[in-house]
Amino acid sequence: MNQFVDWMSQPWPWYVAGPMIGLTVPALLLLGNKSFGISSSLRHICAACVPAGIPFFSYNWKKETWNLLFVLGVGIGGFIAANFLANPSAIVISEATQADLTALGVSDFKALMPLDIFSWENVFNAKGFLFFVVGGFLVGFGTRYAGGCTSGHAIMGISNLQWPSLVATVFFMLGGFLMTNVLLEPLMKWVGF
Amino acid sequence: MKTTENIEEFEVTQNCEAPNLQEKEEKGLGMLKYLILGTLFGIVFVKAEIVSWFRIQEMFRLQSFHMYGVIGSAVIVGIISIQLIKRLKIKTIQGEQVRIPDKEFKKGQIIGGFMFGLGWAITGACPGPLFAQIGAGYTVVLVTLISALAGTWVYGKFADKLPN
Numbered sequence: 311m312n313q314f315v316d317w318m319s320q321p322w323p324w325y326v327a328g329p330m331i332g333l334t335v336p337a338l339l340l341l342g343n344k345s346f347g348i349s350s351s352l353r354h355i356c357a358a359c360v361p362a363g364i365p366f367f368s369y370n371w372k373k374e375t376w377n378l379l380f381v382l383g384v385g386i387g388g389f390i391a392a393n394f395l396a397n398p399s400a401i402v403i404s405e406a407t408q409a410d411l412t413a414l415g416v417s418d419f420k421a422l423m424p425l426d427i428f429s430w431e432n433v434f435n436a437k438g439f440l441f442f443v444v445g446g447f448l449v450g451f452g453t454r455y456a457g458g459c460t461s462g463h464a465i466m467g468i469s470n471l472q473w474p475s476l477v478a479t480v481f482f483m484l485g486g487f488l489m490t491n492v493l494l495e496p497l498m499k500w501v502g503f
Numbered sequence: 504m505k506t507t508e509n510i511e512e513f514e515v516t517q518n519c520e521a522p523n524l525q526e527k528e529e530k531g532l533g534m535l536k537y538l539i540l541g542t543l544f545g546i547v548f549v550k551a552e553i554v555s556w557f558r559i560q561e562m563f564r565l566q567s568f569h570m571y572g573v574i575g576s577a578v579i580v581g582i583i584s585i586q587l588i589k590r591l592k593i594k595t596i597q598g599e600q601v602r603i604p605d606k607e608f609k610k611g612q613i614i615g616g617f618m619f620g621l622g623w624a625i626t627g628a629c630p631g632p633l634f635a636q637i638g639a640g641y642t643v644v645l646v647t648l649i650s651a652l653a654g655t656w657v658y659g660k661f662a663d664k665l666p667n
Binding site: 340343366377379387432446458461477 | 571
């Protein structure tokens with residue numbers, strides 16, 4: 311058992327994780343005729359909590375409760391993995407990335423997320439404004455405007471050979487490349503790194 | 504008859520992009536399977552470090568194959584699965600025909616997709632990993648989640664005024 315937990319605690323390679331994620335598509339279809347897509351959960355939460363008479367949020371969200379349970383599960387899974395199957399050693403990322411990020415002012419390379427950025431002390435400063443408020447808003451607004459995120463378009467949509475999903479995925483990547491390679495450096499300097 | 508009802512209801516929801524198209528109503532313990540599936544998914548997310556801000560940086564800097572391997576192999580498994588379901592006419596466990604709505608092209612996939620990409624590179628998370636990061640103990644990501652909800656809400660408020 312201990313050996314099993316040790317083995318499970320290693321970071322999982324892409325060729326294990328990718329197919330498992332891919333299998334979520336047929337699992338949801340066959341368990342309940344449901345199309346995979348996580349960002350819709352954000353819409354359902356808005357519809358449930360603050361519909362404010364807006365047509366976009368006036369629908370029977372209760373029918374989509376499955377999606378909310380799914381994301382609750384994702385949170386629970388994150389808790390289980392981090393507390394019972396945690397990798398005992400520091401995260402291993404590419405040396406080039408570590409060098410680039412060090413140059414940007416990131417110094418914590420111990421775990422999944424750098425605490426220089428992702429800690430409560432940054433909530434009310436410029437760093438938090440960029441990484442939590444602006445970043446989060448773009449994720450929420452952008453995914454709904456695009457009609458899906460990595461799961462709904464890049465995985466579910468492309469799996470079903472939908473060309474609009476391929477377009478969306480190309481633009482997800484373009485936005486990411488531009489932010490990472492061009493905008494992030496001046497933005498991080500600006501917020502005090 | 505039942506199929507027609509469902510399509511109408513689907514339209515009323517203004518095209519929920521990840522719809523529940525099961526005809527049979529589900530309640531109670533039967534819903535647990537989605538919680539369990541989500542939990543497994545969350546474990547994979549954290550164990551494969553897909554929720555890591557560092558991994559997203561590596562991906563967008565083209566300095567590691569990891570994320571491309573994850574997404575690419577997920578898509579290949581997804582394509583094969585859907586083809587098998589369609590060609591072998593595999594039914595759901597309730598005995599229903601599997602129905603997958605087509606994705607319609609709209610300008611939002613370009614503009615919104617680009618905006619999401621910008622945000623993905625900042626937060627290091629698409630919507631799924633947000634939930635997993637919070638569960639994994641990075642509770643400050645709750646702020647990001649609330650902001651993402653605000654973004655979703657603002658989109659909904661102005662949806663009909665945006666180019667589409």
